[in-house]
Amino acid sequence: MKALSPSVLAGASAVAILAAGLPIGSAFAQDTVIRFIQCGDEIAETYPELIEQFEADHPGVSVEVEVVGWGECQDKATTLAAAGDPVGLAYMGSRTLKQLALNGLIVPIPMTEEEKASYYPHIVDTVTFDGQQWGFPTAFSTKALYYNKGLMEAAGLDPETPPTTWDELYEMSAAVAEETGVSGYGLIAKSFDSTAHHFLNWLYTNNGSVIDEDGNITLDSPEAIEALAALGRMVPVSEPGATAYESAELRALFNDEQLAFLQSGPWERVRFNEGIDWGVAPLPTGPSATGPGTLLITDSLAVFNGTGYEDLAIEFARFLTNPENQFAYESVHGLTPLRPVPGVDELVAEDPTWKPFIDGIPNGGPEPLFVDYRGFQDVMIDMVQSVVLGEATAEDAIATAAADLEEYK
Amino acid sequence: MTGTRSAITFAWLLLLPALIYILTIVGYPLIDTINLSFTDASLRPTVNFVGWENYQDIFNAEFGGIIVRTIVWTTFSVGLKILIGTCGALLLNAAIPGRTLFRILTMPPWIIPIPIGVFAWGWLYNGQFGMISAMLEGLGLTSGPTEFLAYGNTAFWSTIVTDVWIGVPMVTMYLLAAVQSIPKDLYEAAWTDGAGRFYRFRRITLPMLLPAIATMSTLSLIFTFNSFDIIWILTGGGPRGQTTTMIIDTYKTAIGSYKYGAGAARAVMICLFLSVFCYFYFRLINKVSRQGA
Numbered sequence: 177m178k179a180l181s182p183s184v185l186a187g188a189s190a191v192a193i194l195a196a197g198l199p200i201g202s203a204f205a206q207d208t209v210i211r212f213i214q215c216g217d218e219i220a221e222t223y224p225e226l227i228e229q230f231e232a233d234h235p236g237v238s239v240e241v242e243v244v245g246w247g248e249c250q251d252k253a254t255t256l257a258a259a260g261d262p263v264g265l266a267y268m269g270s271r272t273l274k275q276l277a278l279n280g281l282i283v284p285i286p287m288t289e290e291e292k293a294s295y296y297p298h299i300v301d302t303v304t305f306d307g308q309q310w311g312f313p314t315a316f317s318t319k320a321l322y323y324n325k326g327l328m329e330a331a332g333l334d335p336e337t338p339p340t341t342w343d344e345l346y347e348m349s350a351a352v353a354e355e356t357g358v359s360g361y362g363l364i365a366k367s368f369d370s371t372a373h374h375f376l377n378w379l380y381t382n383n384g385s386v387i388d389e390d391g392n393i394t395l396d397s398p399e400a401i402e403a404l405a406a407l408g409r410m411v412p413v414s415e416p417g418a419t420a421y422e423s424a425e426l427r428a429l430f431n432d433e434q435l436a437f438l439q440s441g442p443w444e445r446v447r448f449n450e451g452i453d454w455g456v457a458p459l460p461t462g463p464s465a466t467g468p469g470t471l472l473i474t475d476s477l478a479v480f481n482g483t484g485y486e487d488l489a490i491e492f493a494r495f496l497t498n499p500e501n502q503f504a505y506e507s508v509h510g511l512t513p514l515r516p517v518p519g520v521d522e523l524v525a526e527d528p529t530w531k532p533f534i535d536g537i538p539n540g541g542p543e544p545l546f547v548d549y550r551g552f553q554d555v556m557i558d559m560v561q562s563v564v565l566g567e568a569t570a571e572d573a574i575a576t577a578a579a580d581l582e583e584y585k
Numbered sequence: 586m587t588g589t590r591s592a593i594t595f596a597w598l599l600l601l602p603a604l605i606y607i608l609t610i611v612g613y614p615l616i617d618t619i620n621l622s623f624t625d626a627s628l629r630p631t632v633n634f635v636g637w638e639n640y641q642d643i644f645n646a647e648f649g650g651i652i653v654r655t656i657v658w659t660t661f662s663v664g665l666k667i668l669i670g671t672c673g674a675l676l677l678n679a680a681i682p683g684r685t686l687f688r689i690l691t692m693p694p695w696i697i698p699i700p701i702g703v704f705a706w707g708w709l710y711n712g713q714f715g716m717i718s719a720m721l722e723g724l725g726l727t728s729g730p731t732e733f734l735a736y737g738n739t740a741f742w743s744t745i746v747t748d749v750w751i752g753v754p755m756v757t758m759y760l761l762a763a764v765q766s767i768p769k770d771l772y773e774a775a776w777t778d779g780a781g782r783f784y785r786f787r788r789i790t791l792p793m794l795l796p797a798i799a800t801m802s803t804l805s806l807i808f809t810f811n812s813f814d815i816i817w818i819l820t821g822g823g824p825r826g827q828t829t830t831m832i833i834d835t836y837k838t839a840i841g842s843y844k845y846g847a848g849a850a851r852a853v854m855i856c857l858f859l860s861v862f863c864y865f866y867f868r869l870i871n872k873v874s875r876q877g878a
Contacts, residue, residue: 251840258628258843275843279628367823417712417732419824420740425711434713550841561824565736 208485210239210492213266215249215475221508222501230495237488253480257281262480264489270302270474273310274545282478283486284308285493294499294515296534302474302542311476312497314505316514317441318470318540319377320532321345321460325453327436331355338457342381342406345437345460349413352436362426362438363407363414365557365564370422372556373471373543377439378403380469380541382462386552387544391585396578399464405570406462408563419561430454442533443510458532470536473543474514512537551584615856621849628843639850647826648834648851652858655810655830658745662809665749667802670756671794675786677757678764688761695754703818706747710734710819737827740820744828748815752808756801763797764790799870803863810859831855 214220219241227239242263244252253266258281268276276282287309292300295313303311325335331352339345349360364374379386384399415421415429429435431449438444439459448454458468477493479486495501503517512533513520524530546552559577562568568576622639626632677688694702712718712730721727733743767790775785813832816822822829822837829837835855839848 254628254843260630275628280630281628365824367821415713416730417735420711420732420735429713432713548842548844550837554837557823558825565824567825 207236207238208488210237210265210485210489211263211483212239212241212492213249213253213263214241214243215246215267216243217245219243220505222504223496226496226501230492234488239492253478254281257480257482260482262482264483264485265477265479265493267314268311268476268478269543269549270311270313270476271543271545271549273303273476273478274305275547275549276478277305277308277310278547281481282310283481283490284310285312285479285490296514296516296537298472298537298540298542299474299514302472303476305545311478312493313474313514314477314497314502315475315509316506316512317443317473318512318533318536319373319439319441320456320458320470320536322430322438322440322444322448322454322456324430324433324436325455327352327356327358327433331436335453335455338455339437339460340457341460342462346406346409346413349410349437353413356436358434358436359415359429360413360436361410362421362429362435363410363418363564364422364426364439365418365560366420366422366425367557367561368422369553371560372553373473374439375404375407375556375560376471376541376543377459377469378407378462380471380539381459381465382406383464383466383469385541385544386581387546387585393578393581393585395581396574399462401570401574402462402464404559404563404574407560408570411564411566418564442512442530445527445529446510456529456532458536465539467539468536469539469541470533471543472537472540546581546584548584552581555580555584618849618852618856621846622853624846624849626845626849632846635846639847640854642847643850643854648854651826651829651831651834654741654827655832658741658828658830659806659809662745662748662752662812663802663805665745666752666756666805666809667798669749669753670760670801671798673753673757674760674764675790677761691754691757693754694750695758699751699814700818702751703747703815706743706750707734707819710743734820735824737824740824740828744816744819747819748809748812751815752805756805759801760794760797763794767793795870795873799867802870803866806862806866807859810855810862831858 214223223241227241231238249266250268250272253263253268254272254276256262257276258279262281273282277284285303285308287300292309299313299316300309303309303313321338323335323338328335328338328348331348332355333348333351339348345361352358352360364370376386379400382399382403384397384403385394386400388394411418415426415435421429423440426435426438427440427444427447430438430444431447431452433452445456459470461468477497479489479493483489496505499515499517502514503519505511506513507519507523512530513523520534524534544552555577559573562573562576563570623634623636624632625635625638673691677684677691681687709715709717710733712732712735715733717733718727718731721731722729731739733739771789771793772785775789780788811832812830813836816828816830816833817836820828822833831851832855835848835851838844838851
């Protein structure tokens, strides 16, 4: 048998591809496929059933979910949109919404007053820019202070009385360090996003802010200087070399009972080693605080511009995040509830360790929205590191950071 | 005359597939990157021509320090890889029992996926759990945990050590092949003439290895200059930018902040920098080779 020449093979392949493509195109010409990028390792447990239900309610509509790892998912959704091939909706950190909105990559979400009021205070602020909402909050976390009761007891402290102020936190951390030889406080100062988050928790527990509603940088304030100075004061009673530590490494230290106090989110409750006697309390507050505070971090479902089915994508996102479906999602994934739905009281009654994570919400502050969020984050990290390494005073570091932030707002 | 012309045409025809390949794989992206570097391309759908603005911004910023840091980082990393790789190749070429086993044992740093190896190094450098700090403390050289990645100076050298660890096997294997290809009769003749071990190394092994070392150094230089994942995983360019090299800065600008135009300008600078470096390097090696011959 005579072998086919490469050109004949190429031609035949092209015809085959065209022939295969034609019926597909014509058969689904009237259907709409909602492309949805979800971050993680697998599709959210509650989603398959909800998607089936949505598809059943919308004949001709199908949802195509692409699960992308945490490290790449947001960059993928963003670059696809920038390249003119947007997905319908994607799971995005709410901090990126301003940047996406200003570049016309996402569409505003029409949210009724009733919808806004259904959330805990300040949650809607995390997705609001220029008076409009740009995403449906779908994952929410707050922070609280975990403490090792055994280490507190060994240091001569009452294990049932965790610190409530920065001064108490410093004194108790110093006592643990002195009496037990292990680190008192877990200070996050690595070149990593959690360093910025960590500082914002100190800022928001002292009534400070980074940027106001009109886009003015408000970081250079006595509250912020107090917060950074207090954070710097913790260096000697924290783990040595804090600029090499972020949350995961500190969790390892806490699990190894090498750390007495750790600031983190509710997910840690199920990650600590068995046998560690721990408790959790609201974040200690600074001298200018008006109540308990915390950084409010949300991730959102953002709807991308230019797909031709934006309204349908909004409807789908609204369906996934309605009070009932959202609470089911939060319960499965151990997330702080976004809304004060009836199930929350039950949740707290069943597991009181949820309480500190919910109590801080009313005085919490959102992740600031910047046009260049990574730029903002780098400025925050450099500011914290300069103080932790003893290379700048809190006043100077705050003033420098406030000036640098002008470029990124 | 006609014969010459048809021979030239034939030569061009033979070159054509390679030319098309090079233009598609190298030429188009390069030209597109240069073009992008003169724009303010970002997430915005519109793109404006900004002339030399991106290049001016580079030199107005702290890029000078980043260039110097990159050169120092690359020089030490490549230098150590070549030095250790050459010694390793000579040792693995020696007729010793279990030579094959030693050759196999050289490979793991190269075989292990880079991120996994780097994560392992990250824990080794940790002061609380890491083996290196514990050993130093055990030997009485330090009095407490040493956090290698926490401070600019130690973080900088730690990233070099990890890069050397990953890069040495490739250099060793390449140079081992070069050592094995040196004709044995040269050594036999030198030995007959009474040449000692060091003399044979200096006058036979080293000159014969020089072209391979030159090639390996150039390849290693390019890989090392563009080494991203090691620094990114270990330090993220910190603390306070002390491990930020040109490629890390380019990534932060282009991908982190979505400033594609500014990022492209940095990428063009890297390309220019490497081209100039390679040009002078090859000239130097050619000169050394001629002197050796």
